[in-house]
Amino acid sequence: MSRFFSRNFAALTPYTPGEQPQDKQYIKLNTNESPFPPSPRAQAMATKAAAHLELYPDPTCRALRERLGALHGLTADEVIVTNGSDEVLSFAFMAYGDNGVMFPDITYGFYRVFAQLYRLPYTEVPLKEDFTIAIEDYKGRQETVFIANPNAPTGKALSRAEIRQVLENNRDNVVVVDEAYVDFGAESAVPLVKEYDNLLVVQTFSKSRSMAGARLGYAFGNAAIIADLETIKYSTNPYNVNRLTLLLGEATVEAEDYYQSKCAAIRATRNWTAKALESLGFEVLPSDANFLFARSPQVSGETMYTALKKKGILVRHFTNPKISDFNRITIGTPEQMEVFITKVKEVLYENL
Ligand SMILES: *Cc1c(COP(=O)(O)O)cnc(C)c1O
Numbered sequence: 001m002s003r004f005f006s007r008n009f010a011a012l013t014p015y016t017p018g019e020q021p022q023d024k025q026y027i028k029l030n031t032n033e034s035p036f037p038p039s040p041r042a043q044a045m046a047t048k049a050a051a052h053l054e055l056y057p058d059p060t061c062r063a064l065r066e067r068l069g070a071l072h073g074l075t076a077d078e079v080i081v082t083n084g085s086d087e088v089l090s091f092a093f094m095a096y097g098d099n100g101v102m103f104p105d106i107t108y109g110f111y112r113v114f115a116q117l118y119r120l121p122y123t124e125v126p127l128k129e130d131f132t133i134a135i136e137d138y139k140g141r142q143e144t145v146f147i148a149n150p151n152a153p154t155g156k157a158l159s160r161a162e163i164r165q166v167l168e169n170n171r172d173n174v175v176v177v178d179e180a181y182v183d184f185g186a187e188s189a190v191p192l193v194k195e196y197d198n199l200l201v202v203q204t205f206s207k208s209r210s211m212a213g214a215r216l217g218y219a220f221g222n223a224a225i226i227a228d229l230e231t232i233k234y235s236t237n238p239y240n241v242n243r244l245t246l247l248l249g250e251a252t253v254e255a256e257d258y259y260q261s262k263c264a265a266i267r268a269t270r271n272w273t274a275k276a277l278e279s280l281g282f283e284v285l286p287s288d289a290n291f292l293f294a295r296s297p298q299v300s301g302e303t304m305y306t307a308l309k310k311k312g313i314l315v316r317h318f319t320n321p322k323i324s325d326f327n328r329i330t331i332g333t334p335e336q337m338e339v340f341i342t343k344v345k346e347v348l349y350e351n352l
Helices: 040-050 062-071 084-095 110-117 160-168 223-236 243-253 256-279 301-310 334-350
Strands: 079-082 101-104 122-125 144-148 175-178 199-204 217-221 291-295 326-330
Touching: 040 243, 062 079, 062 217, 062 243, 079 084, 079 223, 084 110, 084 144, 084 175, 084 199, 084 217, 084 223, 101 110, 110 122, 144 160, 160 175, 199 223, 217 223, 256 291, 256 334, 301 326, 301 334
Parallel strands: 101 122, 101 144, 144 175, 175 199
Antiparallel strands: 079 217, 199 217, 291 326
């Protein structure tokens, strides 16, 4: 730290992204990316957009907002488009933090970082013993509620009826539902946007839409909520989404069938992988996402992580003692998961 750094940020512990090592080729099962490339149409769009990079992008992101809205029966005024969903989450913490914020103790690690960055009082609500969210704890609150649904890194989703209960019991504070993984099998809260003026639903192109590298996120909410977030966007970075990414996004929305079939493939591979791990003695939490959270009674989470890395496979290990027995395993292609299971067997054998 330099001696010039603001006192406001000196104590900040920044978010630690999953490893993106450049030293060798790994089977990357650590950051929940899609194992499939973007649709051919989306790739072609990027080339086309490259010819006009001398111009700024449309700061209103109008065309993409209209398309995203149309997909869900909403208008462009009920959609905001951002540089990854991390950015719209950041805006929501800024916009709705005055009465504090709350989120599960085991969830997306960025929530705590944003709370600290914006110096908001925050409550971390323990998960139940089975690692699911106890919705009773989120009723009748003062704070803004942040729920990842499905939750990460645990994988289980709440039903739309449960999300509705949380909304119903927090009419005077905002509820943010982060649906980064919703396309892998959970019920979306988007149909509730018309009913609840306190709901913000956050989604991303990073996981189910094979575009983690393009950085594109979005959120749906009542037009007044979206206007708040636009105020923050225009006060920080009006051209937050670049020209290439905007066009890629539009082409992606038009390739729903391509992505739906990839999501179905990932669900099938997820179920195969869960069974394979269970047959090796692992406890595997039920997952509605494109990853599994699993622990072996025989080998510690850290040993498994380290041994797999040596064998060329990256999974995500968290040091938080509540979940340090586990690893989070992104679902790749069937071929990748077969190699993964072979390597897991080797590690188990080497640690008998
Ligand atoms: C990956 C992830 C995000 C952020 O994704 P972006 O790449 O910034 O869109 C947000 N929330 C959760 C729960 C995630 O897992």
